[in-house]
Amino acid sequence: MVFFFYPRGHVEGKDEFLIYMGRDKYENEDLIRYGLPTDVWFHVDDLSSAHVYLRLPEGSTMDDIPEYTLEDCCQLVKQNSIQGCKINNVPIIYTPWSNLKKTADMDVGQVGYHDPRRVRKTKVERKVNDIINRLEKTREERSPDLKAEKEAFEAQQRARKRAEERNARQEAKNAKDEQRRQEDLKSYKHIMREDNMVSNAELREKYASAQDYEDDFM
Structure with a gap:
């Protein structure tokens, strides 16, 4: 008792x-x-x-x-x-x-x-x-039943620990994915720098020059 x-x-x-x-x-x-x-x-x-x-x-x-x-x-x-x-x-x-x-x-x-x-x-x-x-x-x-109560408590603690570990792994994965995304964005911005970009006018001029060359060749 x-x-x-x-x-x-x-x-x-x-x-x-x-x-x-x-x-x-x-x-x-x-x-x-x-x-x-x-x-x-x-x-x-x-x-x-x-x-x-x-x-x-x-x-x-x-x-x-x-x-x-x-x-x-x-x-x-x-x-x-x-x-x-x-x-x-x-x-x-x-x-x-x-x-x-x-x-x-x-x-x-x-x-x-x-x-x-x-x-x-x-x-x-x-x-x-x-x-x-x-x-x-x-x-x-x-x-x-003290033994059963202790076993139930320990089982609950193990389940909680497993859930916390799963959450920690998911959070780590999310953080890694976000880091990769940020790195990709930085790389994309490097590609899109102004000195690497070509205007529509430049493209038209380049296309016209190519067309004139082709006409002369013909």
Whole structure:
């Protein structure tokens, strides 16, 4: 079971931020395995807690997360920490899902990082009941096929990449054709320079001279 929450400012039907978390550490393993590049992972630092994820709208980064959405995630992860929910000034860490590192020797639900420099830290001074109550009102319990969702996302990304590559090739071809056309125009203009052109009067004179020569020959 995965629990989904809608942060402040959510509008139904729009591509918005979405918060979700696993029910237990075993389910967290699936969330770690089948996360998406658009996910950001949250956890209480140095204490056990739920793994809370924020799914970003495509094209967004951690820098685009509104302060109130960040606060929602931090409050939720603090609330779902056995020790963290009882104390103030709880340190919270968060990082892109792609930065999570899982090795065979780690315990269930345990993760590390590929690059510690990409891990950000913040702090929740105290629990804000209004935030927790608002989030709980949006809570939905689902049993998604995480593997299938990830495969569908990756297939969509591959199709988009192929389309972008086709467009890039077509644009390059169009640019090359236009360059060739411009070069042809320049060449044509060179041919049509004034000193290379012959007037109608000159053509008539030339024709008359040729005709007179022909008459004399005859």
